[in-house]
Amino acid sequence: MRESLIIRIFPQILSCGSLLNQFQLNIRWSSSLQIRDKKVIQPEHSFKYADLSVRLAGPEQLQPKPNVSALSFGKYFTDHMLKIFYHEALGGWQIPEITPLENLVLHPASKVLHYAIELFEGLKAYRGVDGKIRIFRPDLNMERMNNSAVRAGLPTFIGDELIKCCCRLVSIDQEWVPHSTASSLYIRPTLIGIDPTLGVASSESALLYVILSPVGSYFKKTDENVGVSLLADPQYTRAWPGGCGNYKVGSNYGPTIYVQREAAERGLQQVLWLYGENSEVTEVGTMNIFMFHINDDGEKELITPPLSSGLILPGVTRNSILAVAKEWNQFKVSERTFCMDEVCQLLSENRLLELFGAGTACIVSPISYIEYIGRPLHIPTVEHSEPVYKKFLKHLMDIQYGVIPDHPWAIPIE
Ligand SMILES: Cc1ncc(COP(=O)(O)O)c(C=O)c1O
Secondary structure: OHHHHHHHHHHHHHOOHHHHHOOOOOOOOOOOOOOOOOOOOOOOOOOOHHHOEEOOOOHHHOOOOOOHHHOOOOOOOOOEEEEEEEEHHHOEEOOOEEEEOOOOOOOOOOHHHHHOOEEEOOEEEEEOOOOOEEEEOHHHHHHHHHHHHHHOOOOOOOHHHHHHHHHHHHHHOHHHOOOOOOOEEEEEEEEEEOOOOOOOOOOOEEEEEEEEEEEOOOOOOOHHHHOEEEEEOOOOOOOOOOOOOOOOEHHHOOOHHHHHHHHHHOOOOEEEEEEOOOOEEEEEOOEEEEEEEEOOOOOEEEEEOOHHHOOOOOOHHHHHHHHHHHHHOOOEEEEOOOEHHHHHHHHHOOOEEEEEEEEOOOEEEEEEEEEEOOEEEEOOHHHOOOOHHHHHHHHHHHHHOOOOOOOOOEEEOO
C-alpha cells in the first residue's frame, strides 16, 4: 500500500529537487564512544517517538514462548517488530510503526542484497531482581549506529527517539523478557538500504527495523570457569586501517565464518583476530579483548587495544569495563596496542595473569588457550582464586539486573 503510494507520487516529488535539499542532515560531533574525532550525530530531521503507530498481533499471530532452558542465540523472536521507512523523495523518515512480526518484501535489486549496505546493533533488556525491566547504556548503541550509518551512506536519526520506540516495543512484548537473571531479551536494531537500483551509490530509501529475541545464558554451566580456546592465525585479519572494523556493518561479519570454521575444525572455539606484521592483537570472535598482566614496573595493569587505529569496534562493554576499572582504581588501566610476541613473553615470565573477551553477549569470556602458528599457549585466566574478569562480570550483571539499584547505566522501561 505504502510502496504503491510512493510509486504514484514519486515523479511529482522528484521535480521538487530543491525541496529535497532541505532534508540534508545536520551533523554535530561530541564525546563518549570516542570513535574517530569524538562524534555524536544528531540530525535535525529524524522520525519521532510521538508519531509511533501500533498495530498489535491478533491472538492467532502470537507465538508460543520457548522454555528458558531451550533458548539459544537468535533462534526465537517475539510477537512484534518496529519498522521505520526512509524515503528521500518523501522528505526522509516516515512514521515509526510497531506491527506483528512479519516477513519483509524487498525488490530483488535492493542495495542491501547486492552490496551489503546494512548495519546493525545489539543490546539487551534484562528483567531485574525487582521484576523491573532495564536496558543497558542504549545511548552508546545509538551513537555507534549513527556512526555506522554515516560510513554506510545510510540516513542518521536522533538516538533518543529510537530508544523510546524500542522501549515501547519491549514493553508490548514484555512477557518475552525471561524471568531469570541468567537470560535476557536481545534487541536487534537493523538499518538496510532498500533502493531498488544496482548503482554502487548511497541508498535513497532505507528501512530501519528492530526485532527482539529471548536469549539464554551465554555460558554453558562449566564454561564460565573453564575459558575458551582460540585460533590465532596471522594469515587472516578482520579489520585494517582505513577499513570498516570500527563500524558495526554486516559486511564485517560474513567473511569471518570461514575462519571460524577453520578454528572449529581444529577443535578450537573462537578466532583471535590479529593485524599486521607484528601480529597485533585486536579482537576475539565478536568481542573486544583485555589483558591483565604484571607490567615492566612490576605493577598490575589492565590493557585493551586503543580505538584510534580504526581496527577495533568501540564496544559498550569495553567502554564500561574501562570506566569501572578506572573507578575502582586498584590497578593501572591503559588503552594501548599489544602484539603476540608480548603475550608469549609475558607468559614465559609468568606475568600474564588473565586474557578475556568483552561484549554484550557474554559480558566477559575468559580465555584459557591459544593456538598461535603451531604453538600451544596455555593462559592461566581461570586459575586464580579471585580473577578480575569475574569481578567485572559480577559488577556489570549487578547493574543490569538491578542488584545495584538506580544505576545511571541501567535504564528502566516504564
Ligand atoms: C567485532 C565486535 N567487537 C566487539 C563487540 C562488543 O561490543 P558490545 O560490547 O557493544 O557488545 C562486538 C559486539 O557487538 C563485535 O561484533
